Amino acid sequence: xxxxxxxxxxxxxxxxxxxxxxxxxxxxxxxxxxxxxxxxxxxxxxxxxxxxxxxxxxxxxxxxxxxxxxxxxxxxxxxxxxxxxxxxxxxxxxxxxxxxxxxxxxxxxxxxxxxxxxxxxxxxxxxxxxxxxxxxxxxxxxxxxxxxxxxxxxxxxxxxxxxxxxxxxxxxxxxxxxxxxxxxxxxxxxxxxxxxxxxxxxxxxxxxxxxxxxxxxxxxxxxxxxxxxxxxxxxxxxxxxxxxxxxxxxxxxxxxxxxxxxxxxxxxxxxxxxxxxxxxxxxxxxxxxxxxxxxxxxxxxxxxxxxxxxxxxxxxxxxxxxxxxxxxxxxxxxxxxxxxxxxxxxxxxxxxxxxxxxxxxxxxxxxxxxxxxxxxxxxxxxxxxxxxxxxxxxxxxxxxxxxxxxxxxxxxxxxxxxxxxxxxxx
Numbered sequence: 001x002x003x004x005x006x007x008x009x010x011x012x013x014x015x016x017x018x019x020x021x022x023x024x025x026x027x028x029x030x031x032x033x034x035x036x037x038x039x040x041x042x043x044x045x046x047x048x049x050x051x052x053x054x055x056x057x058x059x060x061x062x063x064x065x066x067x068x069x070x071x072x073x074x075x076x077x078x079x080x081x082x083x084x085x086x087x088x089x090x091x092x093x094x095x096x097x098x099x100x101x102x103x104x105x106x107x108x109x110x111x112x113x114x115x116x117x118x119x120x121x122x123x124x125x126x127x128x129x130x131x132x133x134x135x136x137x138x139x140x141x142x143x144x145x146x147x148x149x150x151x152x153x154x155x156x157x158x159x160x161x162x163x164x165x166x167x168x169x170x171x172x173x174x175x176x177x178x179x180x181x182x183x184x185x186x187x188x189x190x191x192x193x194x195x196x197x198x199x200x201x202x203x204x205x206x207x208x209x210x211x212x213x214x215x216x217x218x219x220x221x222x223x224x225x226x227x228x229x230x231x232x233x234x235x236x237x238x239x240x241x242x243x244x245x246x247x248x249x250x251x252x253x254x255x256x257x258x259x260x261x262x263x264x265x266x267x268x269x270x271x272x273x274x275x276x277x278x279x280x281x282x283x284x285x286x287x288x289x290x291x292x293x294x295x296x297x298x299x300x301x302x303x304x305x306x307x308x309x310x311x312x313x314x315x316x317x318x319x320x321x322x323x324x325x326x327x328x329x330x331x332x333x334x335x336x337x338x339x340x341x342x343x344x345x346x347x348x349x350x351x352x353x354x355x356x357x358x359x360x361x362x363x364x365x366x367x368x369x370x371x372x373x374x375x376x377x378x379x380x381x382x383x384x385x386x387x388x389x390x391x392x393x394x395x396x397x398x399x400x401x402x403x404x405x406x407x408x409x410x411x412x413x414x415x416x417x418x419x420x421x422x423x424x425x426x
Contacts, residue, residue, distance in 0.1 A: 010287060013290060014290050022324075026285065030333065031332050031333070033188065037183055038176045038183060041184050045228070045335055047164060047334065050184070051159065055152035057150075061115050062148065063149045064112055066109075066110060067108065067126065068102055068122070069085060069124055070102060070120060071145075074122075074124070075141050077140050078140075082138055084105075085135060085136055086134060087106075087109060088100065088106045090109040093111055101117060102119040107124075107136055122148060155179075162176075167228075186334075187334035189230050190332035191232055191254070192224045192257050193251030193254060194231055194232065194259050195234050195261070196217045197263035198236070198239060198263065199238050201236045216317045217236075218233075220317065221233055223325075227340065239271060241271045252305055257307075259307075259310060262311070264296040273309065280302045282301055289323070290358050291395075293311070295358070297310060297316070308324055322411075326340075339411065341412055342411070342412045346375040346410050348374075348375060348402055348403070348407075349374050350377070350404050352401070354396040356398065360396035361393055363390040364394055364410060366412075390413065391410070391413060391414075392413050
């Protein structure tokens with residue numbers, strides 16, 4: 001008998017089957033590219049291969065502070081009997097072109113980074129020599145090009161130095177600067193519209209009795225920023241079909257992707273799936289995932305834009321975000337449908353199990369014990385304070401039991417969360 005207070009809920013899919021549907025039904029592509037200043041490109045995804053238009057270094061230069069010499073002059077040098085060479089000049093890094101010359105039995109002082117004098121083919125470290133007025137003594141043979149950075153040794157002209165799809169880090173920006181690139185082509189950062197649904201919610205700035213602050217939107221906005229997208233919090237909408245439709249239509253105009261929070265279960269006021277289906281084809285792609293928390297997560301598409309439907313409980317909101325929203329955001333920003341959270345291996349501190357037919361998304365903490373990494377489930381997963389203290393999560397396969405001491409892969413929310421400064425690892 002159909003109950004009037006409950007909606008029909010489809011059989012939940014596995015996470016894998018959900019992604020198979022996404023691949024088949026959604027034609028997801030990265031956003032277009034834009035050009036930004038190199039200094040402002042940290043964390044952005046490179047939109048094209050970067051080719052070096054010059055050698056680095058573009059001249060032979062000294063890799064140490066020392067004396068430029070002819071390597072053949074040091075043949076026969078012994079610790080007990082050095083080879084004496086006459087100092088003929090000095091060269092510093094600012095001397096990008098030098099006319100200092102080293103002939104047989106001669107040496108020239110060179111600072112680290114200075115161009116190699118004409119005729120020299122090696123540099124002996126200053127601390128390995130004995131200074132005698134305008135001469136030095138060398139006490140070992142040097143190989144040709146020892147302590148010399150050759151032309152193109154770091155970067156060869158015409159070579160690909162950074163590939164399309166790379167997330168730019170600080171050293172990459174330094175490399176681009178060395179190549180004198182003031183601008184770089186990157187994929188646009190997706191704008192993610194965030195809509196919270198529920199009569200019980202109120203904005204952070206407003207205080208009402210019997211209302212809950214819209215904290216999940218703040219959480220999702222933070223998660224969105226962390227993975228390189230631009231969050232746009234569009235506020236709270238009540239449990240009203242037309243109101244939800246209007247808010248989603250607004251988001252479709254203003255954002256590249258939409259995340260709704262709440263209104264995704266099977267109660268009579270859970271109207272988000274109905275609103276998505278009412279706005280156009282294909283509408284809901286799937287609704288319901290065989291994992292807890294996060295079981296009522298769904299994915300849809302309207303007007304070519306993805307809509308991620310997240311449950312309203314914080315643990316479920318976060319689980320659905322990491323499982324589906326994060327990989328799709330990564331696709332839009334040029335990385336493909338991938339998870340980019342770092343993974344570490346740790347041992348379970350206790351036995352854990354998942355119910356038959358349902359995977360378990362466990363929030364965990366990580367500690368170091370006797371030079372081993374040990375992970376323990378967070379207590380009371382829906383308590384926000386425990387979620388805030390979690391370092392990451394593990395997935396327990398449906399119907400499986402993992403014993404204490406079993407090794408598991410932990411996806412870390414933030415590698416900095418394991419900093420010894422936080423008192424987590426000792």
